Amino acid sequence: QLQLQESGPGLVKPSETLSLTCTVSGGSISSYFWSWIRQPPGEGLEWIGNIYYSGSTSYNPSLKSRVTISVHSSKKQFSLRLSSVTAADTAMYYCARDVFDWSSDGFDIWGQGTMVTVSS
Amino acid sequence: QSALTQPASVSGSPGQSITISCTGTSSDVGSYNFVSWYQQHPGKAPKLMIYDGSKRPSGVSNRFSGSKSGNTASLTIYGLQAEDEADYYCCSYAGLSTWVFGGGTKLTVL
Numbered sequence: 728q729l730q731l732q733e734s735g736p737g738l739v740k741p742s743e744t745l746s747l748t749c750t751v752s753g754g755s756i757s758s759y760f761w762s763w764i765r766q767p768p769g770e771g772l773e774w775i776g777n778i779y780y781s782g783s784t785s786y787n788p789s790l791k792s793r794v795t796i797s798v799h800s801s802k803k804q805f806s807l808r809l810s811s812v813t814a815a816d817t818a819m820y821y822c823a824r825d826v827f828d829w830s831s832d833g834f835d836i837w838g839q840g841t842m843v844t845v846s847s
Numbered sequence: 848q849s850a851l852t853q854p855a856s857v858s859g860s861p862g863q864s865i866t867i868s869c870t871g872t873s874s875d876v877g878s879y880n881f882v883s884w885y886q887q888h889p890g891k892a893p894k895l896m897i898y899d900g901s902k903r904p905s906g907v908s909n910r911f912s913g914s915k916s917g918n919t920a921s922l923t924i925y926g927l928q929a930e931d932e933a934d935y936y937c938c939s940y941a942g943l944s945t946w947v948f949g950g951g952t953k954l955t956v957l
Contacts, residue, residue: 762946771850771951772885772893772936777944785944788848821892825946832881832940833898840892 729754731822731838739816739845745809749822749838756780756803760825762834763796763807765818773818777825778805812845819843851876851937851949858955859927867952869920869937875947877918881940884913884922887951888933896935897922924954932956 735747749761762777776786778796786794790809798805809816819842823834852870859865869876869884876882882900885893895904897913900920910925920939924931937949 764948772938772948774938774946774948777946787945826898827881827940831899831902833883833895833904834885834893834938835895835898835904837892837894 729824729836731824731836733820733822733838733841735841735843737842737844739812739843740847741813741845742811745807745812745816745843745845747807747820747822747841747843749805749807751803751805756798756800756805760827761798761805762823762825764821764823764834766821766840767815767818770818775807775809775820814845817843817845848941848945848947851939851947853935853937853949853952855950856953856955858957859924860957861927861929863927864923864925865927865954866924867922867935867937867954869922869939869949871918871920871939871947873918875939875941876915876920878942879940880915882913882915882920883938884911884920885936885938886931886933887936893936927956929956 739745757780760777763775778784793810795808819840821840822838824836884897887893900915901913912923941947
């Protein structure tokens, strides 16, 4: 069955750029939205943004100025870049598949998550 | 775009039923039938329990039920079991290709 796996540095310095990649295995990257969702320690979930397999993107308005999501279909990967990070960006970062198609919606498959700490 | 409002905690005894509310606005929950619910056990990734407001993915127990009225969605768990103890999050499509989560509810099975 389809699985997602996040990868990237676990420690990022303040003011630098956080970069993560999600690899899709066991299925196709086509015809779905692919999202990044984060969860600060002890806090709730926050939707960061998504990308359709064709490359169109949407972002959380509160993060839009700092976020870039890209897709590499041939590698079955999509990536997150978050610039100018601060301690407030310390969180578990999840990638997830969203089945949204105007008739249905839900994040049905999640990666295990990767913890990113922002600290000097 | 503000987070959906959920109670911080709910509790119930085994066999009882509980309901978790998720209050949004006419711009998100009230406008779309795209509310989903997630169960998260400590140290684990969230798991989809309800989608499209009231549908259950394959493999999810029929003890879990979702509904919506106006700007408020609800998750009801019937016949509480110890394994249901977890954090629960609602999520809604919020228009303009954006999504918003609730703050989460900690369910304690007494």
